[in-house]
Amino acid sequence: MKSEVVPMIKKLGSLLWYDQEESCLLCSAKSVEPICSGCREEYFQPRSSRCPSCGKLIGNLSERCKDCSSGIGPKTLDKVVSLGYYGGAWRDLICNVKYKGQPYLLLRLSDYMISCTVNNLPPPDAVVPIPMHPNKLAERGFNQTEVLASILSGKLGIQLRHYLIRTKDTAPQTSLGRNERIQNLRGVFQVKEGVKLKDKIIWLVDDVITTGATLGESAKILKENGVKEIYAFCLGAGKEE
Amino acid sequence: MLFYTLINDSGEVRFSPAPEVDKLLGNVTVLNLRLPLEVLWRNLEEIIHIKPSEIPTPLEELKSRIVNRLKPALEKEGNLNIEEFEWDTPDTNDKITNEKCRLVLGNERLFTDFIARVQGRQLAEGELTSLRGSMHCDEQTITVLMQKAVLTNHHVWVPAIRRIKGYWVCQRCGSIHCQEWTSIYGYAATCQECKSIGPLNSLQVLFRCQPLQNQNPQKVKHHTYPFDFSPSQKRAAEQLLELSQKDGVHEILVWAACGAGKTEVSFPAIRKYLSEGKRVLFAAPRQDVVHDVQLRLQRSFPDHMVKILSGAAAPDWEDSLLIVATTHQLLRFYRAFSLVVFDEMDAYPYAGNKILEFGLKQAIREDGRLIYLTATPSEELLKKFGQEDFPVIRLPLRYHGRPVPIPEWIEVNFPDKNLKNLELSDKPYFITLSKVLRELAQDGPLLVFVPTISLVPIWTEILKKVFSNKRVEGSWSSDPHRRTKVSSFLKGSCDVFICTSILERGITVNKVQVAVLFAHHEQYDIRSLVQMAGRTGRTSENPTGRAVFFAPRKTREMIRAIDWIREQNSIAKGGSFHEE
Structure with a gap:
């Protein structure tokens, strides 16, 4: 009897105290926080600055990354912050969320997302996710940027607004170069009919920024429709070596 | 993968990711709405299982019954923008073209090749990429082949995770340990149990293939085994x-x-x-x-x-x-x-x-x-x-015919299970412990088991001091250097090895001596104690060895483990198993 009861209790226990809660999301080492201090150091690099134009991690020596200094970065965003360096285990986690049906993992990042945005960006009127094309959304069943935006919205009490729609099902940006990315996105986003954007301050939310083509293009459309300031938040960005 | 709802002439309802295939192989009408199979199964369960005699005629009634079930369910739970539920609308561009289907369906060799590769398997969507690669096919071709196999070879589509009596149940591993989340179709879930071989969620499907045929019996040359049976x-x-x-x-x-x-x-x-x-x-x-x-x-x-x-x-x-x-x-x-x-x-x-x-x-x-x-x-x-x-x-008898060494219990009053203080050399328990460990290490490589991962580095440090002239290593399951460390111990280039249960089973090291620290820990049941002790005396050259349980008291599990080995030995000795 005992031999059956004890494992049952253990099992119930593990369901209650969900066993993964105690280990780091990135390296599975024991950790009180969702991400252990070693991994935070490695991927969030708290002492490294971000390029204000594209969110890239740039160390402390320069003000902007090389691309943005030479004028090829996005120009329509007032400031971009990125939580971490899009590589290694941090990249794996983002891919697991997007491609392996695990959006709930993002909930465990909420504290990091909040300190990253609140400490670096001015308060907005609304938080706006980058939309996905309906076809892609139908396949995946969720939009990770909307999950991110709704976390920020819920925790900070900022309105979540779907101001943008995506009208074209484009090729994945990852397969393209910088110029092709900009080409690929031309005319992809539209502002929803009837929304009033004049003089608004907006936080745009995306999962990853690399060249900034997606965020830049959507910010351009929003500004053309009267938005005053646009700040962007993403989970991952590149790093300048 | 998303599915369309289809009805054939006799009113049978089924689901297909490539309705063009169904159209080419029979007469069907299609609802122009793609949904996850789990959503369709859950909402249309009764309709799928209608007895042939109860299928309403005309089929228009069946069609509207399907729409009447899906529509409110999706409006209530989901976050979908569905303007109209339409039957038999002209093809939309996300459907596979008729032309493509004809081409693939006509290629019998391709189909035979496909069946040979997938038979006897249960494919998750994540595995399709590698299948495509191995067959040099695109995504649409594979989808057409799969649907053809469903229609002609009794292969089946199954939602990867199903909601059954209020629980999400993974159809691959049977677990109910699923994490629920909200999708545009309403609640969805991802299985947490079989994640290690690729996460599955309820919006996905499994493709279950027909049982394998046995191959023709072949004359196998009778090689002798490269070892002798005792x-x-x-x-x-x-x-x-x-x-x-x-x-x-x-x-x-x-x-x-x-x-x-x-x-x-x-x-x-x-x-x-x-x-x-x-x-x-x-x-x-x-x-x-x-x-x-x-x-x-x-x-x-x-x-x-x-x-x-x-x-x-x-x-x-x-x-x-x-x-x-x-x-x-x-x-x-x-x-x-x-x-x-x-x-x-x-x-x-x-x-x-x-x-x-x-x-x-x-x-x-x-x-x-x-x-x-x-x-x-x-x-x-x-x-x-x-x-x-x-x-x-x-x-019950070992390969070499000698009994399994009976474990000894040595009383050691460990002060604290999670001890952090490394300055212990003057503590009385530590004097006993290190004395016995030194004795053990004289007779061969020493394998030291500790019950938790966190104890491994602590005791590796301690034992490095005890055995200052020996090579001491420690490892555990998630240790990135586990492979190299373990193989160095197995090869004999390490004298003292501290680990968790990773080396509890399956390994043979000549002359090895075993020490189990904190043998009273709840982690150790009779089976793991028997297995750890069973590492000793496994080779014919050195069929003896010592296994020592260090603990402040003899627990029930320790007593049972010792009895277990005694009993096995006595059965082995009891005549019929005894070797001359």
């Missing part, structure tokens, strides 16, 4: 071969002493199955063991390709009669094997066992046999076996 091994192997052919016997338990050579005992039965063209799976709990067993099998069956499956990598798509795999790989198969040899099933905790039982039921053919090999059968196995249909073969 008399008791030979007797057990013959018994196992006979029972594995006997009608009415589906499961056999081989209960052997640690170090009895139970793996080889299964070889004659495996050989028999292979010679009949039947597929065999040898499943073992740990990767180290899988690689070791693969070598041994390959040497004994040189005419066959012995394949390895392990980890999260998708399987390759060539067929093979003999596969060695880590146990979770079972979940990738469906009615594929005539014989499954399951090594050390009790190495898993209770929950893990349930998953594997479920996986076994799916992977084995309906007429298949199952052989359990273990030194420490679980209570459940012992309860089940022993009757006529569940025979037990015992092999």
